[in-house]
Amino acid sequence: MSKFNQxxxxxxxxxxxxxxGQRHLQALRxxxxxxxxxxxxxxxxxxxxxxxxxxxxxxxxxxxGDAWLTKLLYPVSATFDIxxxxxxFGIAYRLAEQYKVDPLSAGAISVAAFILAxxxxxxxxxxxxxxxxxxxxxxxxxxxxxxxxxxxxxxAMFSTExxxxxxxxNIVIKMPDGVPPSVSKSFVALFPGFLVILCVWIIRLLIxxxxxxxxxxxxxxxxxxPLGALGGTLIGALIAVFFVxxxxxxxxxxxxxxxxxxxxxxLAQTDANRLALQAGDEIPNIISQQFFDIFIYxxxxxxxxxxxxxxxxMAKSQQSKQLGRLAxxxxxxxxxxxxxxxxxxxxxxxxxxxxxxxxxxxTITTYIGMSTGFAPKTAGVAxxxxxxxxxxxxxxxxxxxxxxxxxxxxxxxxxAIYYPFFRMWDKQNFNVENGSSK
Amino acid sequence: MNILLCCAAGMSTSLLVTKMExxxxxxxxxxxxxAVSANExxxxxxxxDVLLVGPQVRYLLPKxxxxxxEKGIPVDLINSVHYGMCNGAEVxxxxxxxxxS
Numbered sequence: 001m002s003k004f005n006q007x008x009x010x011x012x013x014x015x016x017x018x019x020x021g022q023r024h025l026q027a028l029r030x031x032x033x034x035x036x037x038x039x040x041x042x043x044x045x046x047x048x049x050x051x052x053x054x055x056x057x058x059x060x061x062x063x064x065g066d067a068w069l070t071k072l073l074y075p076v077s078a079t080f081d082i083x084x085x086x087x088x089f090g091i092a093y094r095l096a097e098q099y100k101v102d103p104l105s106a107g108a109i110s111v112a113a114f115i116l117a118x119x120x121x122x123x124x125x126x127x128x129x130x131x132x133x134x135x136x137x138x139x140x141x142x143x144x145x146x147x148x149x150x151x152x153x154x155x156a157m158f159s160t161e162x163x164x165x166x167x168x169x170n171i172v173i174k175m176p177d178g179v180p181p182s183v184s185k186s187f188v189a190l191f192p193g194f195l196v197i198l199c200v201w202i203i204r205l206l207i208x209x210x211x212x213x214x215x216x217x218x219x220x221x222x223x224x225x226p227l228g229a230l231g232g233t234l235i236g237a238l239i240a241v242f243f244v245x246x247x248x249x250x251x252x253x254x255x256x257x258x259x260x261x262x263x264x265x266x267l268a269q270t271d272a273n274r275l276a277l278q279a280g281d282e283i284p285n286i287i288s289q290q291f292f293d294i295f296i297y298x299x300x301x302x303x304x305x306x307x308x309x310x311x312x313x314m315a316k317s318q319q320s321k322q323l324g325r326l327a328x329x330x331x332x333x334x335x336x337x338x339x340x341x342x343x344x345x346x347x348x349x350x351x352x353x354x355x356x357x358x359x360x361x362x363t364i365t366t367y368i369g370m371s372t373g374f375a376p377k378t379a380g381v382a383x384x385x386x387x388x389x390x391x392x393x394x395x396x397x398x399x400x401x402x403x404x405x406x407x408x409x410x411x412x413x414x415x416a417i418y419y420p421f422f423r424m425w426d427k428q429n430f431n432v433e434n435g436s437s438k
Numbered sequence: 439m440n441i442l443l444c445c446a447a448g449m450s451t452s453l454l455v456t457k458m459e460x461x462x463x464x465x466x467x468x469x470x471x472x473a474v475s476a477n478e479x480x481x482x483x484x485x486x487d488v489l490l491v492g493p494q495v496r497y498l499l500p501k502x503x504x505x506x507x508e509k510g511i512p513v514d515l516i517n518s519v520h521y522g523m524c525n526g527a528e529v530x531x532x533x534x535x536x537x538x539s
Contacts, residue, residue, distance in 0.1 A: 017497035030477035094477065251518060253494040256446040326524055330453055337450035341493060341522025386449070 005347045008250045016247050020257040023098050024157055029260035031091030031156065032267065035083045039382035042079030046381055049073055050277055051399045073278065080274060080380075081141045083267070084148035088114040091156035099164040106160045109193045113159040113200045114152050117215040118143050143216050146271030149264050150224040151216050159196040166192040224268060231265035232287045234367050241296060241363050245356040248301050251346035255301050263289070274380025277398065283377045286370045290378040293334075293385040294392040295366045295410060300336025302355040303362055305389055306415040307339060310422045317429035333386045343425070350428075354421045361417060362410045375406035439469040441533045442482050443516075444502070445492030448475035454516075457526030458533075465530070483509050488533050493518040512536040 019025060049072045060068045092110030096103040122140040123132040143151075175184040203215060212218045230236050240258055247254030259266075270288040277283060299305025308331040311324025327338040345351040369375035379398030387395065389411065390404045397403030441458070443451040451473035462469040474482050476495055479502065483489065489506055491499055496515050506513035514536055520528045 020495075020497040021501065033477065097480065248494075251493050252497060253446045256495070323523070330450065333449075335450050335453070337445075337492070337494065338453070338522055338524060341518045342524075344518065344522055346518065 027095035030094040034090030038079040043381045045075045081145040084152040088152035092160045095160040101164045110156045146268045163192040290396040294396045298389040303414045304336045376400045440487045441471045442486035443473040461526035489513040
């Protein structure tokens with residue numbers, strides 16, 4: 001038992017610490033968070049646009065006119081469809097902060113670099129025509145959204161690295177005597193940005209001569225699609241969940257660490273579902289951010305909601321009961337630090353077993369539920385991870401009651417796995433309180 | 439006394455904040471206590487006299503300690519048992535001790 005703890009402390013902890021503390025991953029995580037409030041706001045309009053109620057679209061059309069959906073989805077475009085643009089700014093800002101160089105300038109330069117890598121035209125098929133024509137003077141909105149997310153991430157880091165390197169190396173442009181110092185300073189300030197733009201410009205010119213045509217296609221085909229395919233499988237999801245749980249078992253914020261690496265992939269998966277919903281196509285992805293936040297981690301990482309209920313209603317020990325009262329409030333909103341550190345689950349070999357097994361089991365049940373069509377797939381709605389169980393499943397599936405039902409099933413499964421371990425743990429506490437050793 | 443708490447999203451530490459405020463009130467101490475997420479913490483250091491870090495983000499401790507050193511404020515990890523049980527009184531005492539030493 002103590003060997004297991006020792007292994008966690010000595011092997012897992014330092015590696016996790018290094019990954020979590022890694023500058024670029026941290027900037028990635030913190031930068032992408034900037035898109036979340038917007039996505040949640042956009043989701044409100046998205047849900048209202050696609051409520052699966054019979055006669056709802058007809059009712060809306062009668063009330064607000066035929067173009068009601070287009071108009072209702074304006075805010076969705078202003079939030080979801082610019083997530084790469086926002087991420088380009090956010091990631092560069094956070095990375096520059098880490099390097100202690102001006103984050104605002106780094107963010108602005110990164111946005112410029114991202115736009116510079118994006119084609120200034122889109123393909124459009126006029127009504128009645130068979131061939132698409134090129135329309136200039138536009139930025140393709142699709143590339144500013146989730147499809148451009150990886151390009152934004154890469155360029156934000158690339159441009160900020162150049163920016164801070166030049167500044168930190170203190171490269172100065174020598175001006176002739178007589179030029180006022182503040183004038184020469186203003187030229188120096190332009191240099192890092194100029195170099196970034198120059199580099200990305202050259203990259204664009206080079207790629208335009210290949211069959212890829214734009215950086216978006218290079219990154220999409222070589223990085224985003226393979227990673228999405230990998231992260232979108234059941235095996236990929238199980239591995240991610242396992243690591244989240246293993247990290248939390250050592251007391252580290254697993255969701256934040258693993259999410260930092262996986263968030264762009266899952267976000268792109270989520271948004272592909274949203275785009276399909278809007279286009280009226282079949283929803284493609286089972287694995288998405290909400291798959292984990294809403295269907296697996298009910299009550300917090302480890303799916304501890306049922307554990308909080310057990311403590312509250314079924315505990316014999318006073319300590320268990322007291323912890324239950326403390327844990328249930330935050331637990332409803334999927335916050336479970338009182339349980340992980342209070343029970344504790346952290347470094348507690350008995351409770352680590354269900355803590356790791358339950359989310360893995362729920363990943364499988366949810367995956368089966370969604371792939372067989374028993375439960376609807378998540379509809380690309382960015383439901384906050386703090387949304388209480390049952391409500392979360394309903395909203396994440398675009399207002400489908402069977403989404404909530406899937407959560408109920410998962411709660412039952414979680415209960416079955418946690419229960420025997422809860423009994424043993426509660427008995428230990430009870431015995432300690434009553435002075436008997438066994 | 440200005441006590442800043444920090445964890446991944448600032449959510450679970452905010453739970454502790456309410457308990458610490460209650461403890462401070464009971465002891466007649468006037469204290470401003472607030473919780474922020476890890477990516478916001480730098481913007482709040484100037485207003486803080488002491489920074490307490492949640493155990494789940496202890497991988498950030500070296501970096502935050504360095505930042506605290508620059509600002510001249512003590513930075514330390516919250517005991518995980520006190521954290522789990524939301525023991526406001528103990529964590530408040532811990533903050534006071536950090537400030538006094």
